[in-house]
Amino acid sequence: xxxxxxxxxxxxPDEMERRRYYESILRRTAKIFGFREIATPIFEETExxxxxxxxxxxxxxxxxxxxxxxxIALRPELTAPxxxxxxxxxxxxxxxxxxxxxxxxxxxxxPQSGRYREFFQFGAExxxxxxxxxxxxAIALAASMIGALxxxxxxxxxxxxxxxxxxxxxxxxxxERSAEVLQKLDKKLYDEARVLFGSMNIADGVxxxxxxxxxxxxxxxxxxxxxxxxxxxxxxxxxxxxxxxVNDVEIDLGxxxxxxxxxxxxxxxxxxxxxxEKQICGGGSYSLSELFGGEKVFSTGxxxxxxxxxxxxxxxGQKFIGEGVDAYVVPVSDDVxxxxxxxxxxxxxxxxxxxxxxxxxxxxxxxxxxxxxGARYAVIVGRNELNENSVTVRDMGTGDQKMVRLSELSxxxx
Amino acid sequence: xxxxxxxxxxxxPDEMERRRYYESILRRTAKIFGFREIATPIFEETExxxxxxxxxxxxxxxxxxxxxxxxIALRPELTAPxxxxxxxxxxxxxxxxxxxxxxxxxxxxxPQSGRYREFFQFGAExxxxxxxxxxxxAIALAASMIGALxxxxxxxxxxxxxxxxxxxxxxxxxxERSAEVLQKLDKKLYDEARVLFGSMNIADGVxxxxxxxxxxxxxxxxxxxxxxxxxxxxxxxxxxxxxxxVNDVEIDLGxxxxxxxxxxxxxxxxxxxxxxEKQICGGGSYSLSELFGGEKVFSTGxxxxxxxxxxxxxxxGQKFIGEGVDAYVVPVSDDVxxxxxxxxxxxxxxxxxxxxxxxxxxxxxxxxxxxxxGARYAVIVGRNELNENSVTVRDMGTGDQKMVRLSELSxxxx
Numbered sequence: 001x002x003x004x005x006x007x008x009x010x011x012x013p014d015e016m017e018r019r020r021y022y023e024s025i026l027r028r029t030a031k032i033f034g035f036r037e038i039a040t041p042i043f044e045e046t047e048x049x050x051x052x053x054x055x056x057x058x059x060x061x062x063x064x065x066x067x068x069x070x071x072i073a074l075r076p077e078l079t080a081p082x083x084x085x086x087x088x089x090x091x092x093x094x095x096x097x098x099x100x101x102x103x104x105x106x107x108x109x110x111p112q113s114g115r116y117r118e119f120f121q122f123g124a125e126x127x128x129x130x131x132x133x134x135x136x137x138a139i140a141l142a143a144s145m146i147g148a149l150x151x152x153x154x155x156x157x158x159x160x161x162x163x164x165x166x167x168x169x170x171x172x173x174x175x176e177r178s179a180e181v182l183q184k185l186d187k188k189l190y191d192e193a194r195v196l197f198g199s200m201n202i203a204d205g206v207x208x209x210x211x212x213x214x215x216x217x218x219x220x221x222x223x224x225x226x227x228x229x230x231x232x233x234x235x236x237x238x239x240x241x242x243x244x245x246v247n248d249v250e251i252d253l254g255x256x257x258x259x260x261x262x263x264x265x266x267x268x269x270x271x272x273x274x275x276x277e278k279q280i281c282g283g284g285s286y287s288l289s290e291l292f293g294g295e296k297v298f299s300t301g302x303x304x305x306x307x308x309x310x311x312x313x314x315x316x317g318q319k320f321i322g323e324g325v326d327a328y329v330v331p332v333s334d335d336v337x338x339x340x341x342x343x344x345x346x347x348x349x350x351x352x353x354x355x356x357x358x359x360x361x362x363x364x365x366x367x368x369x370x371x372x373x374g375a376r377y378a379v380i381v382g383r384n385e386l387n388e389n390s391v392t393v394r395d396m397g398t399g400d401q402k403m404v405r406l407s408e409l410s411x412x413x414x
Numbered sequence: 415x416x417x418x419x420x421x422x423x424x425x426x427p428d429e430m431e432r433r434r435y436y437e438s439i440l441r442r443t444a445k446i447f448g449f450r451e452i453a454t455p456i457f458e459e460t461e462x463x464x465x466x467x468x469x470x471x472x473x474x475x476x477x478x479x480x481x482x483x484x485x486i487a488l489r490p491e492l493t494a495p496x497x498x499x500x501x502x503x504x505x506x507x508x509x510x511x512x513x514x515x516x517x518x519x520x521x522x523x524x525p526q527s528g529r530y531r532e533f534f535q536f537g538a539e540x541x542x543x544x545x546x547x548x549x550x551x552a553i554a555l556a557a558s559m560i561g562a563l564x565x566x567x568x569x570x571x572x573x574x575x576x577x578x579x580x581x582x583x584x585x586x587x588x589x590e591r592s593a594e595v596l597q598k599l600d601k602k603l604y605d606e607a608r609v610l611f612g613s614m615n616i617a618d619g620v621x622x623x624x625x626x627x628x629x630x631x632x633x634x635x636x637x638x639x640x641x642x643x644x645x646x647x648x649x650x651x652x653x654x655x656x657x658x659x660v661n662d663v664e665i666d667l668g669x670x671x672x673x674x675x676x677x678x679x680x681x682x683x684x685x686x687x688x689x690x691e692k693q694i695c696g697g698g699s700y701s702l703s704e705l706f707g708g709e710k711v712f713s714t715g716x717x718x719x720x721x722x723x724x725x726x727x728x729x730x731g732q733k734f735i736g737e738g739v740d741a742y743v744v745p746v747s748d749d750v751x752x753x754x755x756x757x758x759x760x761x762x763x764x765x766x767x768x769x770x771x772x773x774x775x776x777x778x779x780x781x782x783x784x785x786x787x788g789a790r791y792a793v794i795v796g797r798n799e800l801n802e803n804s805v806t807v808r809d810m811g812t813g814d815q816k817m818v819r820l821s822e823l824s825x826x827x828x
Contacts, residue, residue: 001501001502001706001707001708002458002459002461002462002465002498002502002706002707003459003502004454004455004458004495004498004499004502005455005457005458005459005480005484005486006482006484008455008456008457009455010452010453010454010455010499010502010503011452011453011454012452012499012503012504013450013451013452013513016450016451016452016453017450017451019453020441020451027434031737031739031767032762032765032766032767032768033762033767033768033769034739034742034767034768034769034770034787036427036430036431037427037430037431037434038424038425038426038427038430039424039425039430039433040418040424040425041418041419041422041423041424041532042422042456042488042518042520042532043419043422043476043488043532044416044418044419045416045417045419047416048416051416062457062478062480064476064478064479065478066419066476066522067522068420070419070420072419074456074457081418084416084418085418085424085426087415088415088416088417088418088424089424089426090426094782094783094786095773096772096773098769099427104456106456108480108481118455118456118457126772128772128773129772129773131772131774133751133755133770133772133774134772136755137770137772140759144762239752240751240752240755243752243753243755243756243759244755244756244758244759245756245759245763292415292416293415293416294415323445325445325448328448337547337654338653338654338657339657341547341550341654341657341658342657342658342659344658345554345657345658345659348446348447348558349659351446352446353445353446353447353448354446354447354448355447355448355512356448356547356551358510358540358542358543358545358547358548358551359509359510359542359543360545360547368508369508372508373448
């Protein structure tokens with residue numbers, strides 16, 4: 001028996017209805033913020049992802065050659081494709097561009113709880129400016145999305161890549177080795193960072209000072225510890241967020257995000273209920289378009305891990321109840337099957353969701369099926385009732401039955 | 415500059431909004447018919463598609479090895495994945511299962527008008543029975559979907575695979591060569607079919623009779639030409655469809671559909687406006703689950719080519735108008751930026767879609783941007799007005815302006 005490939009999933013109807021429902025909440029929230037949806041292909045030239053993330057990305061992605069011997073790869077993320085699309089076809093549009101996307105991404109890694117080889121990301125990119133309003137707009141959208149989904153326990157932590165970059169430069173880390181150190185700090189691998197610092201002849205005391213900064217979390221008061229540039233910027237941002245009713249944020253000077261293209265503010269959201277894989281959202285301000293052959297444009301963006309945030313909602317006990325159908329139409333005998341088809345068609349024409357028995361079941365089994373599909377009413381079509389232009393309608397919740405004239409049938413479902 | 419890969423597309427905001435709108439119409443129609451959505455992975459084990467279509471499919475698909483040396487392929491269609499999913503996880507569910515899906519499929523072929531390497535299919539599978547009700551349900555759903563989209567010019571043609579299979583057997587075509595001949599007849603390649611018939615020593619007159627049947631199109635009267643089995647079945651089906659208000663169907667004995675797994679009724683829909691690539695929908699009754707290790711279950715399904723049907727609607731001159739945003743908020747000076755953020759946040763909290771200037775534009779340019787994003791109203795935030803708890807609201811359609819108290823602002827957008 002063929003299974004779906006390792007790390008991928010089939011979504012059955014109940015799960016899929018739940019996913020589409022929450023997807024629609026994210027989409028509606030993005031639209032309310034004036035963001036517009038775009039889509040890019042499932043695969044891209046492999047080079048695009050190497051440009052964004054460096055050649056090591058090849059170890060983690062589905063990269064292959066197509067029949068024309070082109071190097072292509074299933075997208076591992078969507079910021080690079082969106083910026084490629086911006087450079088190709090939107091660079092002359094009025095700015096800012098406020099774009100969002102929803103779709104599958106792919107990483108070849110060991111599957112574990114909340115981590116799949118095919119996973120779904122919802123993300124947004126605000127292209128065109130770097131200032132506190134732009135950053136606030138992006139963070140406020142992320143916070144509104146998480147809130148609109150109904151997740152209760154989450155934390156948004158805001159940092160600034162300039163802080164650690166400046167500290168490393170001051171400590172004497174050569175700029176070409178800065179990314180290497182930042183990646184260790186990002187993962188709080190202090191022992192490994194210490195070895196790196198040692199290899200650069202940086203004193204333990206200086207290293208300790210840097211480690212302490214990466215552990216500094218709190219309100220605006222922690223901004224006193226850092227350089228005036230980053231500090232006053234983050235103060236302005238936090239004030240702007242407060243004006244937008246986004247108060248549940250912390251300053252976290254240890255938020256690093258490994259990639260070179262971040263230019264200033266960076267942020268993450270996490271759901272503590274998820275344990276080790278708790279990050280549900282990450283982003284920041286960046287500049288990437290010039291790597292892809294366009295002019296340099298400042299942007300702010302983020303991505304939400306859709307699978308993980310749904311998992312977090314599940315862990316909080318959130319239940320989702322599907323819609324079911326309004327009517328389940330049952331022909332009592334073979335000679336009324338065509339009439340039953342007319343009736344189901346009339347209901348559907350009125351916008352009423354209606355199923356019909358096609359298994360030629362006996363009444364008891366048909367009622368069981370009506371329950372199985374979550375029908376509100378069963379519409380029982382018999383010859384005698386039809387002779388009076390009527391059908392029997394059974395309320396599947398209460399079990400009550402009554403005769404209803406065909407001309408009045410649709411009205412029951414209002 | 416990196417482009418999107420050949421045969422794939424970026425969807426910009428206007429186009430994407432149009433696509434999501436029509437996608438939602440298809441989804442709503444499927445739900446009204448009692449179908450439920452499912453999803454399967456973008457790639458599958460390559461073997462799955464070979465089982466369905468034979469090894470020649472390898473010439474047309476994106477097949478590759480993953481890092482674990484597994485043969486995987488981007489899905490070229492969704493019937494096989496859905497039936498695999500049925501066998502894996504749904505075979506004990508009450509029948510019928512009424513499933514639909516929407517997503518990308520991939521074929522490595524020469525791109526041309528309405529034909530892409532990454533394309534979108536909307537499809538439905540009704541799993542559990544083979545009878546006129548099941549087939550009518552599937553065809554009626556396809557017809558309702560096409561109708562709900564608003565396509566005016568289309569034809570639905572219904573045939574039966576038993577008709578030509580029986581004629582070929584009677585003519586002396588060995589069963590193992592039947593598929594080969596049917597594929598020629600499917601494409602109306604009569605010269606090539608004649609060569610095949612010749613190689614089997616089948617007389618030209620017999621071949622001509624078969625060709626004539628494949629050209630027979632019309633109402634129920636053409637069913638007199640064919641075997642009683644298929645004829646009476648299709649009569650019952652057409653009557654059932656008429657009861658469901660689906661009258662725009664023709665019998666077309668030349669509808670073949672190349673694949674072995676079709677068991678009876680087959681149907682296609684085409685949009686003449688599309689010229690050579692005019693097929694927008696195809697399906698039929700089939701049996702496939704036993705190939706994938708499950709029990710034999712009769713099903714009826716179809717797929718709609720989403721890209722092609724949108725192209726047909728475009729050719730008919732259908733226009734789609736996007737929603738735009740309700741409000742565009744403009745801070746007049748730097749000192750009211752935080753207040754403007756509060757106002758945009760208040761509007762959004764009330765479910766009103768609202769954008770805000772983050773480019774610190776002067777008034778005239780900000781009004782231009784308000785037009786560009788399709789705002790209904792501009793909300794102009796100035797210090798003097800704020801001192802009276804008010805803002806200026808400009809109707810972007812008429813150009814009329816008035817002062818509005820903040821407490822009454824949301825009400826304007828009702």
